[in-house]
Amino acid sequence: MDEKQNIKDVSNQKDTKLQIDSVDDYANEIVEDDNYQRKYRWPVVLRFVCLHLCALYGLYLSVTTSKYQSLVFVFVTGYLSGLGLTAGAHRLWSHKAYKAKWPLRLFLTFFNTMAFDDSIYSYVKMHRLHHKYAETVADPHNYNEGFWFSHYGWKMMTRHPKYLEMLKKQDLGDVLDDPFVRYQRKFYIPLVLICCFAIPTFIPFFCWNEDLITAFCICATFRWCVVTHAKATVNSLAHRWGQKPYDKTPGHACENKIVVWLAFGEGFHNFHHAFPWDYKQSELNWQYNMNLSAALIDFAAKLGLAYDLKKASAAMVEHRRKRTGEPMPENIEEPKKRSFCEWVISVMMFFFPIILWCVCRFCFNLVYIQVFGDTDKNIHNFILDFLAVHLLPHLQNYFEYIKSQMQL
Numbered sequence: 537m538d539e540k541q542n543i544k545d546v547s548n549q550k551d552t553k554l555q556i557d558s559v560d561d562y563a564n565e566i567v568e569d570d571n572y573q574r575k576y577r578w579p580v581v582l583r584f585v586c587l588h589l590c591a592l593y594g595l596y597l598s599v600t601t602s603k604y605q606s607l608v609f610v611f612v613t614g615y616l617s618g619l620g621l622t623a624g625a626h627r628l629w630s631h632k633a634y635k636a637k638w639p640l641r642l643f644l645t646f647f648n649t650m651a652f653d654d655s656i657y658s659y660v661k662m663h664r665l666h667h668k669y670a671e672t673v674a675d676p677h678n679y680n681e682g683f684w685f686s687h688y689g690w691k692m693m694t695r696h697p698k699y700l701e702m703l704k705k706q707d708l709g710d711v712l713d714d715p716f717v718r719y720q721r722k723f724y725i726p727l728v729l730i731c732c733f734a735i736p737t738f739i740p741f742f743c744w745n746e747d748l749i750t751a752f753c754i755c756a757t758f759r760w761c762v763v764t765h766a767k768a769t770v771n772s773l774a775h776r777w778g779q780k781p782y783d784k785t786p787g788h789a790c791e792n793k794i795v796v797w798l799a800f801g802e803g804f805h806n807f808h809h810a811f812p813w814d815y816k817q818s819e820l821n822w823q824y825n826m827n828l829s830a831a832l833i834d835f836a837a838k839l840g841l842a843y844d845l846k847k848a849s850a851a852m853v854e855h856r857r858k859r860t861g862e863p864m865p866e867n868i869e870e871p872k873k874r875s876f877c878e879w880v881i882s883v884m885m886f887f888f889p890i891i892l893w894c895v896c897r898f899c900f901n902l903v904y905i906q907v908f909g910d911t912d913k914n915i916h917n918f919i920l921d922f923l924a925v926h927l928l929p930h931l932q933n934y935f936e937y938i939k940s941q942m943q944l
């Protein structure tokens with residue numbers, strides 16, 4: 537199908553009419569209330585600490601004993617699970633920036649569950665409030681409460697009463713019409729255990745004989761950890777540093793190139809708060825700083841799996857820029873055409889995690905051989921040997937005991 541036919545022209549609609557999810561319309565409803573003291577939700581803190589300890593051990597294993605296939609697996613599933621959050625829960629279900637046929641919705645639901653952020657339903661519920669009440673007490677990850685709070689701390693703390701009050705007023709019937717969202721919500725915990733932890737542990741175990749501890753720590757928890765923090769930079773970094781060419785009013789976040797790269801194309805955040813329904817979240821094509829979420833949607837549109845892609849016209853963007861944007865000097869305006877050099881940089885950025893890992897593994901092993909003379913002498917092999925000597929014989933005896941009891 538022709539891509540142009542798939543893109544919905546919204547240029548004839550009034551700019552203001554389309555700002556239904558903008559902080560402008562709702563800011564007056566919120567009265568800042570600083571008396572509320574948040575408390576820690578200790579089960580979430582404990583889960584966060586345990587997963588990070590496993591992920592740190594996974595990082596160590598990735599530069600010492602893991603198989604190369606496991607790293608390629610992390611690289612591929614890391615990008616795909618990130619896209620489940622950005623192209624899926626965010627652009628498709630929260631903002632309805634495009635429509636998707638069921639195979640694409642199934643694909644996005646699977647990888648969204650693998651990312652283990654929140655169920656699509658919960659994410660949409662919270663994210664729509666973020667747009668309506670950005671940087672007020674009713675914003676779930678209000679940046680004014682600090683960098684760490686907006687990054688991940690908000691998930692570990694109790695919710696503000698004003699946020700809970702606004703949450704109740706939301707009508708989410710449109711999201712619940714989708715059976716994938718309903719079933720993911722209903723079976724979220726077992727689905728997370730399967731998609732985020734079991735599948736990424738057992739595929740490396742059965743397909744390339746990775747040991748179970750390594751597969752769990754690298755392919756499940758380390759991948760989860762990287763994707764979680766990459767996505768969280770949208771709420772922390774992109775609400776703190778960057779330019780505001782489209783809307784300079786508080787709550788409209790910033791354009792941050794590092795976040796574009798880290799969060800799969802989500803860092804054009806000032807544009808996004810000005811035009812939340814735009815499927816690219818940028819004036820620029822997907823190749824610019826690797827807007828992978830837009831690339832996936834464009835690719836799906838070519839296959840006929842995505843349609844009705846909403847895009848702000850150049851005239852609408854220019855009008856908004858002049859009306860509310862920060863004055864930008866001519867010489868730092870974003871280039872709209874890419875040079876060959878920028879293409880090379882984009883491709884390198886895409887493969888940067890693998891390049892970084894190759895360099896780290898090479899350097900680590902070089903140092904290790906110098907110090908210990910042998911890469912087999914490492915903590916992981918020590919743990920596996922310890923388990924083989926102290927745990928496995930007991931387990932074997934136990935299973936043999938059960939077998940003998942069953943034979944009686």
Ligand SMILES: [Zn+2]
Binds near residue numbers: 789
């Ligand atoms: Zn935001």
Ligand SMILES: [Zn+2]
Binds near residue numbers: 626630631663667
């Ligand atoms: Zn959004």
